[in-house]
Amino acid sequence: MNKISKCVIISVICALLIAGCSSKSNIQTSSGNAGGGKQVTLNVLNYHVGEDYAAPFFKKLFDEFPNSDLGKGVKFNLQEIPTTDAYAQKVKVLFATGDLPDIVLTTGNYILDLAVKSGKIADLTPYFDADPAWKSSFDPDALERNSINGKIYAVPNQKEIAMIFFNKALFKKAGIEPPETSFASWDEFFAACDKLKAAGITPISLDTNDFAWLSSMFLGAMVGTANEAGNQFMNTMKPTNFNTPEVVDALKNLKTMLARYTTKDAVGGKYDPMAAHFLMGEVAMIANGPWMVPDFSNKEKATPDLPEQIGVMLFPKDGMVSVPGTGDMVAAGDKNKIDAAVNFLKYETTLDNQITSLKMTGIIPVSPQAVVPDDFNKENPIVGRMLELSTKAKYLFGENQANWYQNTLDTLSRQLPELAFDKITPEELAKQLEEVAQKNK
Amino acid sequence: MAKRLWVLLFVTPCLLMFIVFIGIPLVNVTWTSFADYTTFSPPILSGLGNYRELLHDRSFWQAFQNTLLWVLMQCTVGVSVGCIVALLLFRKPFGWKFFRAVYMIPSIIPTVATGIMFYLLLNPELGIIKPLQYLAGPHSPAINPFGNSSYAFWALTLTWLFYSAVSTIIIMAELGTISDALLEAAKIDGATRFQIDLHILLPLLRNILGTCVILAAVGMITQFDTIYVTTRGGPGSSTLNLSVFLYNTATLDNNYGLANAISVVQILVGLILVLLIGRAFKLGDSHG
Amino acid sequence: MIPMGNSNTVNRSPAPAFHYAVLIVIAFISLGPILWVLVGSFKTRSEIYSSAFSLPRSFGFANYTEAFRLVPxxxxxxxxxxxxxxxxxxxxxxxxxxxxxxxxxxxxxxxxxxxxxxxxxxxxxxxxxxxxxxxxxxxxxxxxxxxxxxxxxxxxxxxxxxxxxxxxxxxxxxxxxxxxxxxxxxxxxxxxxxxxxxxxxxxxxxxxxxxxxxxxxxxxxxxxxxxxxxxxxxxxxxxxxxxxxxxxxxxxxxxxxxxxxxxxxxxxxxxxxxxxxxxxxxx
Structure with a gap:
C-alpha cells in the first residue's frame, strides 16, 4: 500500500511541475502594432445582433465606417455577443482580466464611474476640445452625464424618452375621451382605469420580472411628477434615499395597479408576454419608448389593425421619461487605436447618422441640432407625435434602469410581487430598497 | 516494478488536467474570497470581511435554506423516482426501450426552452391555470404559481423533481451486470418480484445509488438555469438558491470577493453533503 | 418459470397494469416538453402568447428558415x-x-x-x-x-x-x-x-x-x-x-x-x- 501511496504522490508532483513549467514557458506576445502606418484594427464586441432592435443600424455603421473619411485604414475585428445579458456578463469578465475591446458599447446601464475607477477607460476630453463643432452638437446635460470630475469618458448616442401608448378603440369602447397631451392628474388617470375596467377592459400592461421594466415606467412617473423633491429624486444618479413620502406613495399606487388594473399574469410576468397583451389589443395602455413603435406594425406580433388604433400621451401631469443616454467608452490603449475608436464614435454621432438611427431604430437623437426631416413625421406618424409631445412635457425625469444601482432594481423586481400580494407594505419595501442601495460602496 | 509505473501512468494525465484547469482556478477563487475584489478593481486581501458580511445577510440564509431543501427533496424523491423507473424498465415490459429513450429527452432539451415552457404553462393567463381557475369559480383569488411567493418554490420544484432520467440510466447500466442466475435462484426460492427488488437488487445497487444521490445533490446545489429563466430567485427570496445568489452578487453587485466567498461556502456545504452521503451508502467499499 | 409448490407466494408480481400506469405517466411528462417545443416551432409569435396550448393556425417552415437566416x-x-x-x-x-x-x-x-x-x-x-x-x-x-x-x-x-x-x-x-x-x-x-x-x-x-x-x-x-x-x-x-x-x-x-x-x-x-x-x- 505504501508503494502505491508514493506513486500517487510522485505523480502529483510530476503533474504540478509540468503545470508550473507550462504556465511559465509561455511568452507574452504583445499584440503587434502596425507602427507608424495608418492601418488599425479595432476590436469591438457587438451585442446589436440577431433579434436586437438596433441590429440593422449597427451592421450598417460597421460596414460603412471603413469607407468613410473618418474611417480610412480602419478594420474591425467584430465579435458578436447575442443578448445584452450575455454581453454584460462577458464585458465584466473582460474588465476583470483586462482584455477589453477597444470600443465598449453601452447597454444603457450606468457603469461609467466604476469603469473609470478601474483606470481602463480613455479620457476623451482632449478629443472633444480639439473638435468644438462635434462637442457643441451634444446637449450639455448629456456630456455632463458621461463625465466624471469634469472629464468626458463616454460618447452618448441617444436620448431616451418614454410615455404612454394607448389603444384608441378600447378607449372609445369604454367611453373615455383621450386627453390632449395627458391626464391632468393621477386621480383622473385612475378614474379612466376604473372606467375601462367597468367596460370589461384590462387598463394597463405591467410586469415584475426581469427588473420590472413596464411597472418601473409608472413607478418613476408617479415619483417624478409628485413634487419637486420627487422629481429631483428621479433625476438623481444612483439614489440611496428611498424611504421618502413620494416613493412610498408611488409604491402604494403601484400596488393598486398591480392588484386591480392589470392582467392576472402581470405579477411575476416578463416584458415580452405583457407587451404582447397590448399588441394583441387586449390591454388599453402600456408605457414605453419609441423603440416599441416598429412592433405595432409587425404582423407576427400585433393584430393587423393595431397601427391605426395607437394613440400617444404623456404621463399624467404632462410627465415624460427623458434621460440623456450613457455613452460608448473607449478602452485605454495605444494612441492609434484610441484615435480610430474616437473617429468611429464621431461617425456614429454625426447628425446624419443620428437621423438614420431614428429612422431605423426609433432612437431619439441626442443632439438638439439633429433636424428631423419633414417627411419623417408623415412616414412615422407615431414617433412624430412623440417628438411633438416631448416638447410639451412639463415634468422630465429619468427612469430607474438607467439611474439606479442594479441590486436595487433586482430587489424591486423580486419584491413587487410580495407588494401585490400584501406580503410586504409599501413602507417596508421603501426601507428595503434604501438598505440595499446603501450596500453599494 | 512495472505495476508501479502503470499506476503512475494511469493517474498522471487526469491529475495533470485536474491541477492545471481546476486546481489553479480553485486556489484563485479561495484566496480572493478573503479579499476586497470587484469587477473593476483588483483583489486586495481583507481578512474575513466577506464571510462576516454573508453571515449577516438575510438573503444568504434564505438561499442556503432553499438550497438544502431542494437537495433533500431531489436526493429522496427524485432519486427514488429514477430508481423505480429503472427497476420497472429492468423487467423489460413491452416497449421498455421506448420509455427509456423518452424519459431522457427532457434532460437533453436546452433549459432555455424548457424554462420558457414552464413559465408559459404556469402563466395564469395563458397556461393550465386558467381552466383550473375556471373550475375554482370566477371569484376565487388568482392562482399565480411563479408570481406568488407561497407557490413559487413548489412550482419550481415540480419543474425538475420527477425528471430523474440520469439516475435511471446509471442504475439501469448497473442492473444489467447482475447475473440472471441470481434472479432465477431467487424466484425458485419463492421470492416475489417485489421482494427480489427490495432484498436482492437494492443492496447490490448500494454503490451506484450512492453515486446517484451525490449527483442529485450536486445538481441541486448548482441549479441555476431554470430558476434564472423563470423567477430569478423571486418573489421575495422564495426561490433564491446559492447559485442564483452568487450570480447576483457577481454580476449585479459587481462584488467578486463576496461572490467567491459564496463559492467557498457552496463548495464546503457540498463536500460535507458528499461525505455524509458517502458514509451513509458506504460508498467506495467494494461489494465483493 | 418452473411452477413450484407453494403457489401462494410464487410469482405474485404486481399487476403489469400498475407498471404501465407509472411508465405512461413518465412518458407523458417526458414527451410533453418536446411536443410542446415542436408545436411552438410552427406557431407565430402572437400565437405563442395567446395560449400555451393552442395549435398553429397554419403549418409552414417559416420559423425554420428564419432560424437559419439569423444564425449560422x-x-x-x-x-x-x-x-x-x-x-x-x-x-x-x-x-x-x-x-x-x-x-x-x-x-x-x-x-x-x-x-x-x-x-x-x-x-x-x-x-x-x-x-x-x-x-x-x-x-x-x-x-x-x-x-x-x-x-x-x-x-x-x-x-x-x-x-x-x-x-x-x-x-x-x-x-x-x-x-x-x-x-x-x-x-x-x-x-x-x-x-x-x-x-x-x-x-x-x-x-x-x-x-x-x-x-x-x-x-x-x-x-x-x-x-x-x-x-x-x-x-x-x-x-x-x-x-x-x-x-x-x-x-x-x-x-x-x-x-x-x-x-x-x-x-x-x-x-x-x-x-x-x-x-x-x-x-
Missing part, C-alpha cells in the same frame, strides 16, 4: 459536435484509468483526493470565469475548440469519476486475482477484463458527459469570440433580444439541434444492452 446554425452545430465528441473521449479515457486506481488501491490521503475531485462539481462557473479566462489566454487557447475541449473534459472529471468508480467497485476482485495468477500483467488485466466488464458504465458516463457539455452556455460564451469555436447554446441566444424574443425561431432551432443528441443517446443505450450480453458477473 450549421457551423455552430458542427463545432458542438466536434467539441462534445472530443472532450467526451478525452474525459473518459483519462478518468477511466484514474478512477480504476482509486477504486482498487488504498493509499494515504485518498479521501482528500476524492474530496478535491468532488469539489469541482460544486464550483460555480460564474466564479471561475476570470481565472479560467486568464489561464486559457496564457496558453493561447482562447477562442479555440481545443480550449473548450480541455476545459469541458477537466470539468467533467468528477461526474465520470463517481460513476466509473461505482462500476469498478461492483466488479469482484476475484476476477483480477485469477487473471494475475494466469500471468496477465496490469495493463492486460485492465484492458481485457475490466474495460469490457465496465463498458455499460463507460458508455453511461460518456453519454452524460456528452449531454452536459452539449448544453453548456457560460464557458462557451466567455471563452470563445468567433464562429470558429462557438457552440449551439450561443446560437440559441441569438433569438432572444432586449425587447423581443423570437421564441418560434428559438424552438425551431431547438428541434433541429436536439435530434442528434437524442439519436446518439438511443444508439449508445443499444450499445449498453449489447455489451451486457458479454456476461453478467455479479451475484
Amino acid at each position: 446554425i450549421g457551423k455552430y452545430f458542427m463545432n458542438s459536435l466536434i467539441v462534445c465528441t472530443a472532450n467526451t473521449l478525452l474525459n473518459i479515457l483519462v478518468v477511466a484509468a484514474f478512477s480504476y486506481i482509486l477504486a482498487r488501491f488504498d493509499f494515504r490521503m485518498k479521501n482528500l483526493l476524492v474530496a478535491a475531485i468532488a469539489s469541482v462539481m460544486l464550483l460555480p462557473s460564474q466564479s471561475l470565469a476570470v481565472p479560467i479566462f486568464t489561464l486559457l489566454r496564457s496558453f493561447h487557447l482562447l477562442d479555440t475548440k481545443t480550449g473548450l475541449i480541455l476545459i469541458y473534459a477537466a470539468f467533467g472529471i468528477p461526474v465520470s469519476f463517481f460513476i466509473l468508480r461505482s462500476y469498478y467497485l461492483s466488479i469482484p476482485r476475484s476476477l483480477e486475482e485469477a487473471a494475475s495468477i494466469d500471468g496477465a500483467g496490469f495493463l492486460t488485466t485492465f484492458l481485457k477484463i475490466i474495460v469490457p466488464l465496465s463498458l455499460p458504465g463507460l458508455v453511461t458516463a460518456a453519454i452524460l458527459q456528452f449531454l452536459s457539455t452539449w448544453n453548456e452556455f457560460f464557458f462557451a460564451l466567455v471563452l470563445t469570440s468567433g464562429d470558429q469555436a462557438r457552440t449551439v447554446p450561443i446560437a440559441l441566444s441569438y433569438y432572444l433580444g432586449t425587447f423581443s424574443n423570437n421564441y418560434p425561431a428559438l424552438f425551431a432551432a431547438v428541434v433541429l439541434t436536439i435530434l442528434p443528441p437524442i439519436a446518439i443517446f438511443v444508439f449508445s443505450q443499444e450499445k449498453v444492452v449489447e455489451s451486457l450480453t458479454a456476461g453478467a458477473v455479479k451475484g
Whole structure:
C-alpha cells in the first residue's frame, strides 16, 4: 500500500511541475502594432445582433465606417455577443482580466464611474476640445452625464424618452375621451382605469420580472411628477434615499395597479408576454419608448389593425421619461487605436447618422441640432407625435434602469410581487430598497 | 516494478488536467474570497470581511435554506423516482426501450426552452391555470404559481423533481451486470418480484445509488438555469438558491470577493453533503 | 418459470397494469416538453402568447428558415459536435484509468483526493470565469475548440469519476486475482477484463458527459469570440433580444439541434444492452 501511496504522490508532483513549467514557458506576445502606418484594427464586441432592435443600424455603421473619411485604414475585428445579458456578463469578465475591446458599447446601464475607477477607460476630453463643432452638437446635460470630475469618458448616442401608448378603440369602447397631451392628474388617470375596467377592459400592461421594466415606467412617473423633491429624486444618479413620502406613495399606487388594473399574469410576468397583451389589443395602455413603435406594425406580433388604433400621451401631469443616454467608452490603449475608436464614435454621432438611427431604430437623437426631416413625421406618424409631445412635457425625469444601482432594481423586481400580494407594505419595501442601495460602496 | 509505473501512468494525465484547469482556478477563487475584489478593481486581501458580511445577510440564509431543501427533496424523491423507473424498465415490459429513450429527452432539451415552457404553462393567463381557475369559480383569488411567493418554490420544484432520467440510466447500466442466475435462484426460492427488488437488487445497487444521490445533490446545489429563466430567485427570496445568489452578487453587485466567498461556502456545504452521503451508502467499499 | 409448490407466494408480481400506469405517466411528462417545443416551432409569435396550448393556425417552415437566416446554425452545430465528441473521449479515457486506481488501491490521503475531485462539481462557473479566462489566454487557447475541449473534459472529471468508480467497485476482485495468477500483467488485466466488464458504465458516463457539455452556455460564451469555436447554446441566444424574443425561431432551432443528441443517446443505450450480453458477473 505504501508503494502505491508514493506513486500517487510522485505523480502529483510530476503533474504540478509540468503545470508550473507550462504556465511559465509561455511568452507574452504583445499584440503587434502596425507602427507608424495608418492601418488599425479595432476590436469591438457587438451585442446589436440577431433579434436586437438596433441590429440593422449597427451592421450598417460597421460596414460603412471603413469607407468613410473618418474611417480610412480602419478594420474591425467584430465579435458578436447575442443578448445584452450575455454581453454584460462577458464585458465584466473582460474588465476583470483586462482584455477589453477597444470600443465598449453601452447597454444603457450606468457603469461609467466604476469603469473609470478601474483606470481602463480613455479620457476623451482632449478629443472633444480639439473638435468644438462635434462637442457643441451634444446637449450639455448629456456630456455632463458621461463625465466624471469634469472629464468626458463616454460618447452618448441617444436620448431616451418614454410615455404612454394607448389603444384608441378600447378607449372609445369604454367611453373615455383621450386627453390632449395627458391626464391632468393621477386621480383622473385612475378614474379612466376604473372606467375601462367597468367596460370589461384590462387598463394597463405591467410586469415584475426581469427588473420590472413596464411597472418601473409608472413607478418613476408617479415619483417624478409628485413634487419637486420627487422629481429631483428621479433625476438623481444612483439614489440611496428611498424611504421618502413620494416613493412610498408611488409604491402604494403601484400596488393598486398591480392588484386591480392589470392582467392576472402581470405579477411575476416578463416584458415580452405583457407587451404582447397590448399588441394583441387586449390591454388599453402600456408605457414605453419609441423603440416599441416598429412592433405595432409587425404582423407576427400585433393584430393587423393595431397601427391605426395607437394613440400617444404623456404621463399624467404632462410627465415624460427623458434621460440623456450613457455613452460608448473607449478602452485605454495605444494612441492609434484610441484615435480610430474616437473617429468611429464621431461617425456614429454625426447628425446624419443620428437621423438614420431614428429612422431605423426609433432612437431619439441626442443632439438638439439633429433636424428631423419633414417627411419623417408623415412616414412615422407615431414617433412624430412623440417628438411633438416631448416638447410639451412639463415634468422630465429619468427612469430607474438607467439611474439606479442594479441590486436595487433586482430587489424591486423580486419584491413587487410580495407588494401585490400584501406580503410586504409599501413602507417596508421603501426601507428595503434604501438598505440595499446603501450596500453599494 | 512495472505495476508501479502503470499506476503512475494511469493517474498522471487526469491529475495533470485536474491541477492545471481546476486546481489553479480553485486556489484563485479561495484566496480572493478573503479579499476586497470587484469587477473593476483588483483583489486586495481583507481578512474575513466577506464571510462576516454573508453571515449577516438575510438573503444568504434564505438561499442556503432553499438550497438544502431542494437537495433533500431531489436526493429522496427524485432519486427514488429514477430508481423505480429503472427497476420497472429492468423487467423489460413491452416497449421498455421506448420509455427509456423518452424519459431522457427532457434532460437533453436546452433549459432555455424548457424554462420558457414552464413559465408559459404556469402563466395564469395563458397556461393550465386558467381552466383550473375556471373550475375554482370566477371569484376565487388568482392562482399565480411563479408570481406568488407561497407557490413559487413548489412550482419550481415540480419543474425538475420527477425528471430523474440520469439516475435511471446509471442504475439501469448497473442492473444489467447482475447475473440472471441470481434472479432465477431467487424466484425458485419463492421470492416475489417485489421482494427480489427490495432484498436482492437494492443492496447490490448500494454503490451506484450512492453515486446517484451525490449527483442529485450536486445538481441541486448548482441549479441555476431554470430558476434564472423563470423567477430569478423571486418573489421575495422564495426561490433564491446559492447559485442564483452568487450570480447576483457577481454580476449585479459587481462584488467578486463576496461572490467567491459564496463559492467557498457552496463548495464546503457540498463536500460535507458528499461525505455524509458517502458514509451513509458506504460508498467506495467494494461489494465483493 | 418452473411452477413450484407453494403457489401462494410464487410469482405474485404486481399487476403489469400498475407498471404501465407509472411508465405512461413518465412518458407523458417526458414527451410533453418536446411536443410542446415542436408545436411552438410552427406557431407565430402572437400565437405563442395567446395560449400555451393552442395549435398553429397554419403549418409552414417559416420559423425554420428564419432560424437559419439569423444564425449560422450549421457551423455552430458542427463545432458542438466536434467539441462534445472530443472532450467526451478525452474525459473518459483519462478518468477511466484514474478512477480504476482509486477504486482498487488504498493509499494515504485518498479521501482528500476524492474530496478535491468532488469539489469541482460544486464550483460555480460564474466564479471561475476570470481565472479560467486568464489561464486559457496564457496558453493561447482562447477562442479555440481545443480550449473548450480541455476545459469541458477537466470539468467533467468528477461526474465520470463517481460513476466509473461505482462500476469498478461492483466488479469482484476475484476476477483480477485469477487473471494475475494466469500471468496477465496490469495493463492486460485492465484492458481485457475490466474495460469490457465496465463498458455499460463507460458508455453511461460518456453519454452524460456528452449531454452536459452539449448544453453548456457560460464557458462557451466567455471563452470563445468567433464562429470558429462557438457552440449551439450561443446560437440559441441569438433569438432572444432586449425587447423581443423570437421564441418560434428559438424552438425551431431547438428541434433541429436536439435530434442528434437524442439519436446518439438511443444508439449508445443499444450499445449498453449489447455489451451486457458479454456476461453478467455479479451475484
